[in-house]
Amino acid sequence: MKRTLKYFGIVMGILVLVLLVVGLYIGASEIPTYEIEKIEYTAVSTPETVARGKKLASMLCSNCHMNKTTGKLTGTQMLDAPKEFGTIYSQNITRDKEYGIGNWTDAELLYLIRTGIKRDGQYSPPYMAKLPLMADDDVNAIIAFLRSDDPMVAANTTPDTPSEPSFLTKMLTRLAWKPFPMPAEAIPMPDSTDVMATGKYLSHNLDCFSCHSADFKTNNFLQPELSEGYFAGGNPTLDYEGRVKPTSNLTPDVETGIGNWTKEQFIRAVKYGQKEGEPALTYPMVPYTQLTDKEAGAIFEYLKTIPAINNDVERAIY
Ligand code: HEC
Ligand code: HEC
Numbered sequence: 001m002k003r004t005l006k007y008f009g010i011v012m013g014i015l016v017l018v019l020l021v022v023g024l025y026i027g028a029s030e031i032p033t034y035e036i037e038k039i040e041y042t043a044v045s046t047p048e049t050v051a052r053g054k055k056l057a058s059m060l061c062s063n064c065h066m067n068k069t070t071g072k073l074t075g076t077q078m079l080d081a082p083k084e085f086g087t088i089y090s091q092n093i094t095r096d097k098e099y100g101i102g103n104w105t106d107a108e109l110l111y112l113i114r115t116g117i118k119r120d121g122q123y124s125p126p127y128m129a130k131l132p133l134m135a136d137d138d139v140n141a142i143i144a145f146l147r148s149d150d151p152m153v154a155a156n157t158t159p160d161t162p163s164e165p166s167f168l169t170k171m172l173t174r175l176a177w178k179p180f181p182m183p184a185e186a187i188p189m190p191d192s193t194d195v196m197a198t199g200k201y202l203s204h205n206l207d208c209f210s211c212h213s214a215d216f217k218t219n220n221f222l223q224p225e226l227s228e229g230y231f232a233g234g235n236p237t238l239d240y241e242g243r244v245k246p247t248s249n250l251t252p253d254v255e256t257g258i259g260n261w262t263k264e265q266f267i268r269a270v271k272y273g274q275k276e277g278e279p280a281l282t283y284p285m286v287p288y289t290q291l292t293d294k295e296a297g298a299i300f301e302y303l304k305t306i307p308a309i310n311n312d313v314e315r316a317i318y
Contacts, residue, residue: 050144056141064090074094082238126177198302232311257308270287
């Protein structure tokens with residue numbers, strides 16, 4: 001008995017030591033880096049692509065990268081990132097060659113946006129968005145916009161504040177979070193005359209599904225429909241003060257989802273944050289004023305066809 005205890009003690013001692021060494025190693029190490037595949041790509045820029053890119057970037061990048069005072073994409077502290085991820089800052093993505101991304105090639109930008117791997121090979125954790133499913137033309141449009149002479153991205157010398165990722169973030173980048181593969185085949189735009197396909201495309205690529213499913217941690221970014229609680233809400237997103245704002249159930253469930261909503265009510269909520277007889281929707285649900293009624297309506301039509309899930313989410317109103 002005594003002997004067994006002694007061995008048990010020794011084994012536990014070794015285990016604790018190993019964990020300590022692994023912990024110290026991860027704590028002191030950087031987020032892992034990956035090899036960058038060489039790809040050939042130069043953005044195609046026309047007034048139309050730049051305009052389309054501005055519209056997409058305003059919905060997809062500005063929330064995190066815009067300085068709210070100047071309206072420029074010079075980076076800011078991400079007050080709504082979960083505290084356990086560390087202290088996170090988005091970066092200056094204006095055209096400045098030293099402080100922004102003026103020195104990045106179009107291919108390097110494409111590679112980061114698709115895979116999450118930066119030009120120096122370092123992986124960018126989930127607090128930086130990726131677009132693994134977006135059509136090639138739309139990703140091209142975003143890059144064309146970042147290169148344009150729009151005031152939002154005009155060269156600006158605001159220096160970056162480096163993020164301080166937590167131990168948990170570093171550990172997760174070794175165990176759970178991995179870059180997405182570079183798409184092996186071309187990704188076409190959905191047929192613009194197909195309402196269902198357009199609605200599905202927008203609801204996946206404008207990140208609606210990612211906030212409105214059960215949890216960021218259980219989302220399937222490559223096959224959104226397989227995400228836990230697909231569009232049934234309850235994801236504990238945070239506002240700028242770090243308070244929990246659970247997301248709404250957008251499945252066609254009559255009792256707890258949008259089964260009883262009209263298309264007009266949906267469009268008003270999505271584009272202007274307005275709900276009849278209730279306070280306006282607040283951050284992180286931002287008004288998608290850039291969407292046309294047709295686009296917001298297409299999202300509604302698509303959501304009406306997905307499986308209804310009964311999940312009663314109570315609004316947090318502060
Ligand atoms: C949810 C917040 C968020 C969204 C949305 C987001 N970003 Fe980021 N972005 C970040 C953060 C945070 C970093 C810093 C990441 C890091 O430290 O690895 C970053 C880094 C970057 C970088 C690297 C800059 C550098 O100098 O290393 C680029 C380029 C970039 N983002 C472009 C974009 C584009 C384009 C979009 C829209 C399609 C976008 N981001 C959307 C938060 C975000
Ligand atoms: C960053 C996370 C986030 C993203 C992205 C997001 N939403 Fe939301 N959404 C929320 C939150 C949180 C609420 C609840 C807001 C509140 O209670 O004030 C909400 C509420 C809503 C509501 C109101 C539903 C109700 O029952 O009151 C609708 C409709 C909606 N979102 C549609 C969308 C659509 C469509 C998209 C994509 C174009 C989208 N959301 C993208 C977080 C998000």
